[in-house]
Amino acid sequence: MDTIKHIPENGKTRVVIIGGGFAGLKLARQLANTKYQIVLIDRNNFHQFQPLFYQVATSGLEPSSIAFPLRKIFQKKSNVHFRMADLLEVDSNVQEIYTTLGKLSYDHLVLATGVDTNYFGNKNIEEFAIPMKSVSEAIFLRNSILRNYEKALNESDPDKAANYMNIVLVGGGPTGVELAGALAEMKSEILPKDYPELDFSLMNVYLFEASDRLLNGMSEVASKKAEAYLEKLGVIVKTEARVADYDGLKIKLADGEVFHSYTLVWAAGVTARSIKGISEFAASRGGRIRVDLYNKVAGLNNVYAIGDLSIQKEGDFQNGHPQVAQVGLQQASNLAKNLKNKLKGEKWKTFHYQDRGSLATIGKNLAVADLPGVKMQGFFAWILWLFVHLMAIVGVKNRFFILINWVWNYFTSDQSLRVLIRPKKRSFTDRASKKKHQVEIN
Amino acid sequence: MDTIKHIPENGKTRVVIIGGGFAGLKLARQLANTKYQIVLIDRNNFHQFQPLFYQVATSGLEPSSIAFPLRKIFQKKSNVHFRMADLLEVDSNVQEIYTTLGKLSYDHLVLATGVDTNYFGNKNIEEFAIPMKSVSEAIFLRNSILRNYEKALNESDPDKAANYMNIVLVGGGPTGVELAGALAEMKSEILPKDYPELDFSLMNVYLFEASDRLLNGMSEVASKKAEAYLEKLGVIVKTEARVADYDGLKIKLADGEVFHSYTLVWAAGVTARSIKGISEFAASRGGRIRVDLYNKVAGLNNVYAIGDLSIQKEGDFQNGHPQVAQVGLQQASNLAKNLKNKLKGEKWKTFHYQDRGSLATIGKNLAVADLPGVKMQGFFAWILWLFVHLMAIVGVKNRFFILINWVWNYFTSDQSLRVLIRPKKRSFTDRASKKKHQVEIN
Numbered sequence: 001m002d003t004i005k006h007i008p009e010n011g012k013t014r015v016v017i018i019g020g021g022f023a024g025l026k027l028a029r030q031l032a033n034t035k036y037q038i039v040l041i042d043r044n045n046f047h048q049f050q051p052l053f054y055q056v057a058t059s060g061l062e063p064s065s066i067a068f069p070l071r072k073i074f075q076k077k078s079n080v081h082f083r084m085a086d087l088l089e090v091d092s093n094v095q096e097i098y099t100t101l102g103k104l105s106y107d108h109l110v111l112a113t114g115v116d117t118n119y120f121g122n123k124n125i126e127e128f129a130i131p132m133k134s135v136s137e138a139i140f141l142r143n144s145i146l147r148n149y150e151k152a153l154n155e156s157d158p159d160k161a162a163n164y165m166n167i168v169l170v171g172g173g174p175t176g177v178e179l180a181g182a183l184a185e186m187k188s189e190i191l192p193k194d195y196p197e198l199d200f201s202l203m204n205v206y207l208f209e210a211s212d213r214l215l216n217g218m219s220e221v222a223s224k225k226a227e228a229y230l231e232k233l234g235v236i237v238k239t240e241a242r243v244a245d246y247d248g249l250k251i252k253l254a255d256g257e258v259f260h261s262y263t264l265v266w267a268a269g270v271t272a273r274s275i276k277g278i279s280e281f282a283a284s285r286g287g288r289i290r291v292d293l294y295n296k297v298a299g300l301n302n303v304y305a306i307g308d309l310s311i312q313k314e315g316d317f318q319n320g321h322p323q324v325a326q327v328g329l330q331q332a333s334n335l336a337k338n339l340k341n342k343l344k345g346e347k348w349k350t351f352h353y354q355d356r357g358s359l360a361t362i363g364k365n366l367a368v369a370d371l372p373g374v375k376m377q378g379f380f381a382w383i384l385w386l387f388v389h390l391m392a393i394v395g396v397k398n399r400f401f402i403l404i405n406w407v408w409n410y411f412t413s414d415q416s417l418r419v420l421i422r423p424k425k426r427s428f429t430d431r432a433s434k435k436k437h438q439v440e441i442n
Numbered sequence: 443m444d445t446i447k448h449i450p451e452n453g454k455t456r457v458v459i460i461g462g463g464f465a466g467l468k469l470a471r472q473l474a475n476t477k478y479q480i481v482l483i484d485r486n487n488f489h490q491f492q493p494l495f496y497q498v499a500t501s502g503l504e505p506s507s508i509a510f511p512l513r514k515i516f517q518k519k520s521n522v523h524f525r526m527a528d529l530l531e532v533d534s535n536v537q538e539i540y541t542t543l544g545k546l547s548y549d550h551l552v553l554a555t556g557v558d559t560n561y562f563g564n565k566n567i568e569e570f571a572i573p574m575k576s577v578s579e580a581i582f583l584r585n586s587i588l589r590n591y592e593k594a595l596n597e598s599d600p601d602k603a604a605n606y607m608n609i610v611l612v613g614g615g616p617t618g619v620e621l622a623g624a625l626a627e628m629k630s631e632i633l634p635k636d637y638p639e640l641d642f643s644l645m646n647v648y649l650f651e652a653s654d655r656l657l658n659g660m661s662e663v664a665s666k667k668a669e670a671y672l673e674k675l676g677v678i679v680k681t682e683a684r685v686a687d688y689d690g691l692k693i694k695l696a697d698g699e700v701f702h703s704y705t706l707v708w709a710a711g712v713t714a715r716s717i718k719g720i721s722e723f724a725a726s727r728g729g730r731i732r733v734d735l736y737n738k739v740a741g742l743n744n745v746y747a748i749g750d751l752s753i754q755k756e757g758d759f760q761n762g763h764p765q766v767a768q769v770g771l772q773q774a775s776n777l778a779k780n781l782k783n784k785l786k787g788e789k790w791k792t793f794h795y796q797d798r799g800s801l802a803t804i805g806k807n808l809a810v811a812d813l814p815g816v817k818m819q820g821f822f823a824w825i826l827w828l829f830v831h832l833m834a835i836v837g838v839k840n841r842f843f844i845l846i847n848w849v850w851n852y853f854t855s856d857q858s859l860r861v862l863i864r865p866k867k868r869s870f871t872d873r874a875s876k877k878k879h880q881v882e883i884n
Contacts, residue, residue, distance in 0.1 A: 065504075
């Protein structure tokens with residue numbers, strides 16, 4: 001395998017960062033003005049702002065508002081090199097990585113590849129459910145929803161129409177809760193205007209959570225309020241409900257109950273992506289890579305893991321931290337400081353997580369917030385949620401666009417984004433049968 | 443085949459409009475407040491603003507800025523029914539249409555399905571060239587361009603890198619000219635910032651036109667100025683250059699000259715889509731449906747065709763009008779007036795095209811404009827182009843977003859839209875070989 005081209009061998013110590021998500025991007029930015037050479041690798045050429053995927057999925061935001069081209073972020077940083085590639089393997093003995101663009105040697109390697117949807121081994125669910133861990137998947141969900149309403153319109157049997165209109169969300173964490181709220185609002189305020197011929201009393205939004213409460217990473221009062229808000233919006237919430245199977249239409253719960261919907265969104269679990277050359281010996285529960293208090297991968301030198309991918313016994317978190325953005329961001333900051341200290345010959349600091357609170361939004365005006373010392377629910381929590389997310393977003397222009405979109409949304413309860421833009425048809429030849437297919441994906 | 447559901451049989455005279463482009467949409471809007479029942483059918487659930495596709499393709503605009511959900515437009519018009527469907531056939535004897543959602547009877551049928559890319563029978567070009575007649579295709583082109591730059595970065599041989607960086611545009615009409623100008627600006631102002639390791643002196647933007655001048659539907663001075671502007675921007679313009687073949691890399695001109703590029707955009711011709719039950723006897727050159735001065739399809743009753751799809755001998759246009767938006771919009775207005783007259787028992791008016799002028803933009807500050815009585819080139823023509831297109835765009839919010847995007851662009855020469863958002867992977871089983879494929883399309 002050839003070496004990745006055009007990355008200068010100029011004597012600088014090379015830090016290779018795999019993953020341009022919250023953690024990887026922060027680390028790259030904090031090291032951008034140092035004497036290190038940074039090579040940032042991601043399979044996409046953009047950073048995606050996950051907290052707002054549900055808004056793309058419910059036609060509340062343009063996809064490009066939450067996708068930030070990585071090259072643009074580092075335009076003025078001559079020591080940061082970006083490559084759009086997939087990591088294939090790590091050879092920690094010779095300190096080299098192998099990617100789809102070639103191989104590269106590293107002085108320091110930071111793994112920040114995050115997590116993907118976990119189907120817990122259920123192949124049916126994996127085939128028929130819709131995940132939401134990327135902008136592409138959010139667009140796919142949006143298109144599926146819009147397409148199903150057009151189909152519902154062509155059913156004279158109300159039960160069959162309901163199968164197209166119903167939406168089932170599995171997983172009562174922030175993703176499921178936020179989607180449920182947004183969809184319930186679409187149902188009551190917008191869809192009847194777009195589809196006057198449909199009877200929306202037939203439509204149900206379901207939220208199934210396996211544990212005994214929604215948002216079980218937050219306080220009891222947050223869980224209670226979130227459930228109350230959702231029920232007020234018309235969502236049918238079922239806790240202690242485990243989805244055992246799904247065949248594209250029929251949903252079977254573990255207790256035997258059956259529901260019908262052509263749209264099932266699976267947000268019930270995550271699992272770290274396996275990294276060849278690392279995971280075989282360093283992976284723990286959920287595929288998470290074990291790291292010490294400096295985020296160094298157990299058993300290796302010069303290899304680190306930060307963010308959702310990693311698992312660390314620290315302070316109150318002897319079973320690992322929650323897999324949330326904050327943890328990754330703080331670990332990235334700490335590692336950046338330590339790597340800078342290394343250049344100065346200074347001592348490294350251990351990581352100590354500071355929980356600054358959790359937020360989840362349920363709809364317009366409604367959110368729940370657990371902050372150190374105070375718990376809030378309702379309108380002010382929602383303002384806080386809006387503010388925190390706006391500030392977190394990369395790029396002045398994007399912040400502005402999102403603000404405008406939200407303000408417009410708030411006053412008009414409508415969006416012009418209910419567009420089903422599907423990819424162009426492309427030929428595809430099956431090598432076995434030699435048959436040519438025209439493929440068009442939702 | 444069943445009848446399309448939920449379209450009331452309420453005694454109203456039914457006008458079925460196939461196609462929600464410029465002409466079809468205008469007609470539907472002008473008939474929305476009449477006693478007619480309007481059924482608007484389009485294969486997409488949105489109207490696409492074609493003049494700005496090139497901006498989506500060059501990462502200057504979000505796709506949703508130029509895609510307008512048709513249902514939203516007619517939310518408050520209870521006599522307008524929208525269906526997302528494909529037209530399969532027209533049976534003019536029994537006055538019925540057959541679509542992918544079912545069949546429907548009509549009292550008046552208006553065909554406004556427009557045109558698609560014409561490859562003049564060259565199968566290679568059809569397979570390897572990139573067309574640009576829809577938002578999806580513009581996104582595909584954008585993604586191809588971004589992907590090719592990442593590939594160029596991994597080539598050490600400068601000739602091979604150039605093959606990925608070069609872009610060839612075929613067709614010197616407004617589409618080709620506007621794309622060429624925008625790409626040339628990307629090359630000089632933006633790409634070197636994103637890809638500092640690439641040598642952009644290796645990159646060429648080519649524009650090939652088969653006739654003897656660019657923009658041959660406009661004045662000689664417009665053609666001359668457009669060519670001069672493009673060459674000043676660094677585009678290599680070749681007139682009297684016909685592309686004979688393309689295999690995905692090698693472009694062969696009719697005169698034998700050879701060029702290399704992985705990106706060839708085909709904007710060299712259009713052809714009307716064939717309509718079963720109509721085209722067999724009513725189609726003329728380029729598949730265009732022959733209509734009389736009332737836009738009634740020759741030989742039929744109650745069937746009309748407007749816009750690019752139609753061809754009409756009128757006034758100075760004895761060989762048909764140019765296939766431009768203005769003609770379709772004016773024909774739609776005239777037909778709307780006539781259909782309203784029918785309700786009042788009044789006489790119909792023949793169509794008379796009023797050429798209000800032509801515009802084409804070449805880049806920031808540069809455009810050419812032929813107006814009745816005056817021809818302009820340069821900055822003021824550009825301001826006019828900007829204004830005309832902004833006004834034409836449906837929906838206040840979209841106009842605002844586009845304005846903001848353009849203003850931002852103008853002052854910063856940069857966009858945050860260089861994101862390669864590709865569709866999610868989907869399984870696909872070939873029925874013959876039973877093999878399952880993971881398909882991901884650019």
